[in-house]
Each structure stands twice: as C-alpha cells, then as structure tokens.
Amino acid sequence: MTYPTWDEGHARRVQAMVMLQGGAMTLLGLSWFAWALSMHRPLLAVTDLALGIAGVTLFSLVARGRLRTATILTAHVSPLLLALLCLFDNPSPDIPRSTHLFFLPMAAGGYFAFRQHDIYLRLVLPAVYLVAFLVFALTPLKFTDPAWLIPPFAEWTAAWLNTVCALLALVVTVVLMHADLTERHAREKELRSAIARADFTLHFQPQVDLERRVLGAEALLRWRHPTRGEVGPDAFIALAEETGLIVPIGDWVLRAACAQLARWHARPETAHLTLAVNISASQFLQPDFVETAIGVIQRSGVAPSKLRLELTESMSTDDIAATAAKMQALREIGIVWSLDDLGSGYSTLQGLSRLPFGQIKIDQSFVATMGSDTPDTHIVEAVTTLSARLSLALVAEGVETEEQFRKLVELGCRGFQGYLFGRPMEVGAFEAALLADTPRA
Incomplete structure (x- = not known):
C-alpha cells in the first residue's frame, strides 16, 4: 500500500x-x-x-x-x-x-x-x-x-x-x-505567495540509453524560498496536495516544462530531447485537465511527441474508463504517457492492460536492492520482459553505481536515470553537460 x-x-x-x-x-x-x-x-x-x-x-x-x-x-x-x-x-x-x-x-x-x-x-x-x-x-x-x-x-x-x-x-x-x-x-501562506510570484524553478535529470547518450530529461520542481534557498519537493508537496495547491503548482510546472522543451527544439543540438513531467492525481482529476494540457502545448508550440507525462501507479483509478478517456485524448495528439515508480503500488497490471501507457519506469527501490539472485532482481527482469512484450519503453530510475547499470543491461533494460549519469541540475548546467557529452554526477 x-x-x-x-x-x-x-x-x-x-x-x-x-x-x-x-x-x-x-x-x-x-x-x-x-x-x-x-x-x-x-x-x-x-x-x-x-x-x-x-x-x-x-x-x-x-x-x-x-x-x-x-x-x-x-x-x-x-x-x-x-x-x-x-x-x-x-x-x-x-x-x-x-x-x-x-x-x-x-x-x-x-x-x-x-x-x-x-x-x-x-x-x-x-x-x-x-x-x-x-x-x-x-x-x-x-x-x-x-x-x-x-x-x-x-x-x-x-x-x-x-x-x-x-x-x-x-x-x-x-x-x-x-x-x-x-x-x-x-507554510501554506508562504506557498500561496510563492505561487502568486512564481517562485519556482525546474531542475533537469538526464535520461540516457545503453551508450549513455542523453535522450531526454525529467523535470523536477524546486521552490526558491526567500530564506531557505532552493527547497526540494519533499518539503512542500505533501502540504500542496493536502491544501489543493498542487493543482496550480502542477499547471506552472507543465507550462514551464513545455516552454523549456520548445527552446530546446529550436536548437539543432538539443532538438532530439524528450522531457518527462510528473502529473499529480489531483491535477489529472481536474475536469478541464485535458483542455488545459492541450492549450499549454499549443501555446508553447512544442512537439507533443517529445513530452512524457508521468502518472504514479498509486493514483486513484476507481473510474478506469474516465481515466483511459483522458489519457487517450492526449495520446491522440502525440503525448506519451509514462507509468512512474512501477512496483510502489498495487494496481499496476490492471493499469497496464487498460490504460494507454507508452512507457514504464522501474521504481528506484528495486534498483537499489538488486543482487545476483534476489527477489527484486527477478522483479526487474520480469518487468523488462513485460515491457518488451507490451512494446513499452522502459526506464530504470535511481541508477547510482556501475554495478547496477551493468546488471540492468544484462536484464534487458535500455533506458536509465540516476546519479550515475547526472544529478538534477539547472538548465544551464544540464545543457553544458549535454553539449560536452559528459553529464556531471
């Protein structure tokens, strides 16, 4: 649970x-x-x-x-x-x-x-x-x-x-x-003020292939607090979800991510990049979510096929039909849906069989505890096989060591994200690392 x-x-x-x-x-x-x-x-x-x-x-x-x-x-x-x-x-x-x-x-x-x-x-x-x-x-x-x-x-x-x-x-x-x-x-008062002033920024963590070439990134939110400096999401997302502020914050993240993706696509050296954005359950369940997302994408001029919208498997799917309809509406314009943190919930197989995902992400908790013959290793292997059978792209999160990378390659994984390839960084540092072809860890 x-x-x-x-x-x-x-x-x-x-x-x-x-x-x-x-x-x-x-x-x-x-x-x-x-x-x-x-x-x-x-x-x-x-x-x-x-x-x-x-x-x-x-x-x-x-x-x-x-x-x-x-x-x-x-x-x-x-x-x-x-x-x-x-x-x-x-x-x-x-x-x-x-x-x-x-x-x-x-x-x-x-x-x-x-x-x-x-x-x-x-x-x-x-x-x-x-x-x-x-x-x-x-x-x-x-x-x-x-x-x-x-x-x-x-x-x-x-x-x-x-x-x-x-x-x-x-x-x-x-x-x-x-x-x-x-x-x-x-904290709620501070957060409301931050939303009004847009005191947020995005950091970007590289996603790489077998050859460690950067194919894209995940956009990760930071709050630029006036006294505490840059604050990670763990410090305020729970409050945002509890107060409903996660919806305007999520809308800001989507707008900022699409704007950055559009800037990348205007440059030949970064035009190939994809960008993953986390969508909260509260944001997704808004009645006008589809219209809002399409409007943001159209105004930014970004290619929808380069955008990955991530949903966690713990998101409520009491109404599978309504969830599938929303996802399908955005999939039809080219957006790829990604199932985040695979294995952290309990409704994954039902979601994979009935919802139009194009990518799944292996939860970092499984990657961290892989060994030569452990249950988590077998789970990762099974997920890799499942993704291949369902023609879904696969990304393993939380890859921190060469040993983990080699083991994932042996098991058939072809997409990777973690400190081994680069920590979340500001856009300038991300672009510099990308152009140097050596993302900093």
Missing part, C-alpha cells in the same frame, strides 16, 4: 511523539514487570513485559528510519495491550480506574499522526480508542480472579502514576498538534 508523503516538520513531530511513547512504554512496562514478578502476578508480568518489548521495538524501527511503520504498529498494538492492562485495574469507590486514561492521548496522537491518511487510520482508529475509553470508564469490566488483579495497596500508586503520565502525554500531544498546525498555516 502506498501512503501519503509526510512533510519534514510533521515527520519530525510524529517521530518525537513516537519516541516519547516508546520511552514511556519501555520504562513503565519494564518497571511494572519487575514489580508484578515480585508480587507473583505472572499474567500481569507478561503483559507488562510485552508493553516494554513493544516500546523497545518502536525505538528500533525509528532508529532504522522506519517511522511510518513504527507509527502504524503502535497504533494497532498499543491499544490492545492497554485494553488488557485495564482488565487488571481494580476500581473501587475510593480508588477510580486510571489505566484507561491513556486512551485519550492515544486518540489525539492517532488523529495527529495520520491526518493525511485514509479514514481508517485518521478517524476509525481514534474513534475505537474513545469507545474503549468510555467502556472502561463507565463499566467495572475487569478480571474476576482477585489473584490476577492489582492488589488494593498498590492501586493508589498506580492511579496517581497513570493519571499524571496520561495527562502529560495528552499535553505533549496537544503541544505537538498546535506546533504542527501553526507551521502548516505559515
């Missing part, structure tokens, strides 16, 4: 939240584990140990750069462990139940972390946490065997500790949510 991209600020705050949660789970879980063992409460000890292990697992995943995996894991495992721990809670008229209070920061944190995700992660899971909170708050649900419950003399300590920790967790979550919202509003 493909998930939405987290911007840098949101990812940083989610990481802080997950790390704090992991620390609390580890400390509380292992501490209560030692106490439960000393009190001869084996089932409670095992549950507390599982809580501590879950906390250590979160640390491990975050340390390995798998923040989203850690967040999704804790969103499903933590409430199960918490519900089980609530059953050990022994409420009485003098000592109220307290363990269930952790469901409140858990619900707030889940909504905060997954605010860009589908309804299940964003709303359903937090709603389940709130229902669990109400169930344990309004009912005396607990284990019936007194030997399994927390003894009365320890309930006061547990109640105070749980209440303080749960309130602290809720305060931290609210602070992180407020910081996230404040930064989001400020």
Whole structure:
C-alpha cells in the first residue's frame, strides 16, 4: 500500500511523539514487570513485559528510519495491550480506574499522526480508542480472579502514576498538534505567495540509453524560498496536495516544462530531447485537465511527441474508463504517457492492460536492492520482459553505481536515470553537460 508523503516538520513531530511513547512504554512496562514478578502476578508480568518489548521495538524501527511503520504498529498494538492492562485495574469507590486514561492521548496522537491518511487510520482508529475509553470508564469490566488483579495497596500508586503520565502525554500531544498546525498555516501562506510570484524553478535529470547518450530529461520542481534557498519537493508537496495547491503548482510546472522543451527544439543540438513531467492525481482529476494540457502545448508550440507525462501507479483509478478517456485524448495528439515508480503500488497490471501507457519506469527501490539472485532482481527482469512484450519503453530510475547499470543491461533494460549519469541540475548546467557529452554526477 502506498501512503501519503509526510512533510519534514510533521515527520519530525510524529517521530518525537513516537519516541516519547516508546520511552514511556519501555520504562513503565519494564518497571511494572519487575514489580508484578515480585508480587507473583505472572499474567500481569507478561503483559507488562510485552508493553516494554513493544516500546523497545518502536525505538528500533525509528532508529532504522522506519517511522511510518513504527507509527502504524503502535497504533494497532498499543491499544490492545492497554485494553488488557485495564482488565487488571481494580476500581473501587475510593480508588477510580486510571489505566484507561491513556486512551485519550492515544486518540489525539492517532488523529495527529495520520491526518493525511485514509479514514481508517485518521478517524476509525481514534474513534475505537474513545469507545474503549468510555467502556472502561463507565463499566467495572475487569478480571474476576482477585489473584490476577492489582492488589488494593498498590492501586493508589498506580492511579496517581497513570493519571499524571496520561495527562502529560495528552499535553505533549496537544503541544505537538498546535506546533504542527501553526507551521502548516505559515507554510501554506508562504506557498500561496510563492505561487502568486512564481517562485519556482525546474531542475533537469538526464535520461540516457545503453551508450549513455542523453535522450531526454525529467523535470523536477524546486521552490526558491526567500530564506531557505532552493527547497526540494519533499518539503512542500505533501502540504500542496493536502491544501489543493498542487493543482496550480502542477499547471506552472507543465507550462514551464513545455516552454523549456520548445527552446530546446529550436536548437539543432538539443532538438532530439524528450522531457518527462510528473502529473499529480489531483491535477489529472481536474475536469478541464485535458483542455488545459492541450492549450499549454499549443501555446508553447512544442512537439507533443517529445513530452512524457508521468502518472504514479498509486493514483486513484476507481473510474478506469474516465481515466483511459483522458489519457487517450492526449495520446491522440502525440503525448506519451509514462507509468512512474512501477512496483510502489498495487494496481499496476490492471493499469497496464487498460490504460494507454507508452512507457514504464522501474521504481528506484528495486534498483537499489538488486543482487545476483534476489527477489527484486527477478522483479526487474520480469518487468523488462513485460515491457518488451507490451512494446513499452522502459526506464530504470535511481541508477547510482556501475554495478547496477551493468546488471540492468544484462536484464534487458535500455533506458536509465540516476546519479550515475547526472544529478538534477539547472538548465544551464544540464545543457553544458549535454553539449560536452559528459553529464556531471
């Protein structure tokens, strides 16, 4: 499954939240584990140990750069462990139940972390946490065997500790949510101003053939920020998609790319170049997308056959017929459609069989992990064979080493893109490298 991209600020705050949660789970879980063992409460000890292990697992995943995996894991495992721990809670008229209070920061944190995700992660899971909170708050649900419950003399300590920790967790979550919202509003304001002033530029990464001759390039967006310098798309595309600003940004990219392509075609030494442009799902799904694209192409005077419009396979294709109709309308004037990041989603074969693609691009994650006899190598080989059978052009992305290049050639690939042949560069540097026939890496 493909998930939405987290911007840098949101990812940083989610990481802080997950790390704090992991620390609390580890400390509380292992501490209560030692106490439960000393009190001869084996089932409670095992549950507390599982809580501590879950906390250590979160640390491990975050340390390995798998923040989203850690967040999704804790969103499903933590409430199960918490519900089980609530059953050990022994409420009485003098000592109220307290363990269930952790469901409140858990619900707030889940909504905060997954605010860009589908309804299940964003709303359903937090709603389940709130229902669990109400169930344990309004009912005396607990284990019936007194030997399994927390003894009365320890309930006061547990109640105070749980209440303080749960309130602290809720305060931290609210602070992180407020910081996230404040930064989001400020960044959205900056982005709107950038659109109004056209504070963007395109960089170009070479695409080469077997002989490493530059056949074209991919246009990659940069934001010329007044204080941060040139900012890559990873820092703002997620916000642009969330706010709908991706549509005017995408329109600017298409206009700028076509204008540059027209300038190249006016010069004999660059007239052969093709140019690939990424089209977002929001941009593609606009009712007037076809008319807008045709208008831009006609006004620029560019040859449509030199333009590659890239769609990711994760783009929604609920209405295949409507998608195919739009693609076909532009294909009829000569535009080539490219399926980007092949293998990063789950609907590729259906798209390839029913949508008029002319090119596919192998996702760089497969290229990076190719070996002598690895599953990813077999996938790349299968994609190469598939592209040949379907008469589709093929480009492998993320080629960074000579070994990767040689392996791709052995597997039958004939188009390449990556740092080995050139990093994304400004148009002047790209043209200089092209004319020198030595694109800089």
